[in-house]
Amino acid sequence: MSQGYTIGRLSQLSGVNLETVRYYERIGLLPAPQRADNGYRRYNDAAARRLRFIRRGRELGFGIEAIRTLLQLVDHPQQPCHEADQLTRSHLEDVEAKIADLQAMRDELIRLAGCQSDSAEHCRLIEALDQGPD
Amino acid sequence: MSQGYTIGRLSQLSGVNLETVRYYERIGLLPAPQRADNGYRRYNDAAARRLRFIRRGRELGFGIEAIRTLLQLVDHPQQPCHEADQLTRSHLEDVEAKIADLQAMRDELIRLAGCQSDSAEHCRLIEALDQGPD
DNA sequence: CTTGACCCCGTAGTTGCTACAGGGTTTAGC
DNA sequence: GCTAAACCCTGTAGCAACTACGGGGTCAAG
Incomplete structure (x- = not known):
């Protein structure tokens, strides 16, 4: 070999x-x-x-x-490493935006979790999706 | 119409x-x-x-x-909405894990950003990738 | 009556892999 | 010498969740 x-x-x-x-x-x-x-x-x-x-x-x-x-x-x-630094900074921005998105999701999910309704009709999550904002 | x-x-x-x-x-x-x-x-x-x-x-x-x-x-x-709640909790776990991953990335990227070396050889990012841990 | 904005369908591209299928080769043990 | 496991090869298809064509038909305004 x-x-x-x-x-x-x-x-x-x-x-x-x-x-x-x-x-x-x-x-x-x-x-x-x-x-x-x-x-x-x-x-x-x-x-x-x-x-x-x-x-x-x-x-x-x-x-x-x-x-x-x-x-x-x-x-x-x-x-020179200017280009590398540009990539780093721009990627850093993306990552920070993603973190912010996910944190908003997390906060909302925490609010909606733990529902124990015995009819989906009054489930916190289902209600939020069905009649939520926007 | x-x-x-x-x-x-x-x-x-x-x-x-x-x-x-x-x-x-x-x-x-x-x-x-x-x-x-x-x-x-x-x-x-x-x-x-x-x-x-x-x-x-x-x-x-x-x-x-x-x-x-x-x-x-x-x-x-x-x-009952038990299934919805299960989905919510499990998804919440995923989201929290992703946030943790991204935060680790972010910290490292902040450490590596801002390099202004005029040779890539000594660029903080390139060095970290080339000789980094693991 | 033509021009532009809308609609139809079907398929291929995106990102970054991962998983086959259907082979050949090498190695370890008997 | 032989067999079985463990490795290697290629090429293609699948995953998530869309998005973007290409090539056409339809409709409303001026």
């Missing part, structure tokens, strides 16, 4: 689902690796690093296209 | 996108309405109420299947 990792091993090392690794390759996020004689993909440490980079970006909620941009910055480390 | 609303009017009244109305009909969430002689859909107030119900449910973050269940309770108002 030659050097490097199989896709399964890479999946373990990076914490990215094996099918997802192939998916990233298909969409051009992860470069296609070399192949062993039997056709199996052979990855090296650089690939593992890149994949962990992608995973961390996803965990921070960045979209695939944002990560593609960030990877280009990794590949051209001389460029 | 007979009575009732066209799909476009219903869309305005309910605040639901016109294409989405047809989609709800296709998946059986909104009953198929009567048709006028020209084949156009004709809605009544009951349909408008039902659609607003669906919209409010979606705004609270309920999934389509949950709303399907809630609509059945509307149609059988004698049943």
Whole structure:
């Protein structure tokens, strides 16, 4: 057996689902690796690093296209990071908006939960949906 | 012109996108309405109420299947609302978990935003993704 | 009588995976 | 040497919940 990792091993090392690794390759996020004689993909440490980079970006909620941009910055480390910072700020705004939305949902759900009416007609939730505001 | 609303009017009244109305009909969430002689859909107030119900449910973050269940309770108002309350509580848990996830993202993004390095190599975000934890 | 705004249907695209189906290969144990 | 499990391959279809076509028919105003 030659050097490097199989896709399964890479999946373990990076914490990215094996099918997802192939998916990233298909969409051009992860470069296609070399192949062993039997056709199996052979990855090296650089690939593992890149994949962990992608995973961390996803965990921070960045979209695939944002990560593609960030990877280009990794590949051209001389460029200023203004673009990365723009992505971060704009994503931060999105995240904060989503938090606000969800908090409003949560408050409303708390208000509506715990109903024990024995007829749906007078259920707090059903009433709110049926005759609610707007 | 007979009575009732066209799909476009219903869309305005309910605040639901016109294409989405047809989609709800296709998946059986909104009953198929009567048709006028020209084949156009004709809605009544009951349909408008039902659609607003669906919209409010979606705004609270309920999934389509949950709303399907809630609509059945509307149609059988004698049943106790235990099931609705179960849906509410379980959905509330999901929402709270999502809020927690997003807050963790937000904190991290705030930490990483505002970088003004003139080389991506030393960009706070890029570094965090490249050499971060895990 | 034409122009624009509306309606119809069916299908494909979106995001980011995940899950097959239907194969081939390798490895560990006997 | 053989078999069974565990791995790998490709390509395609499914998920949620829409949204956006494409290619047509209809209707109301000027």
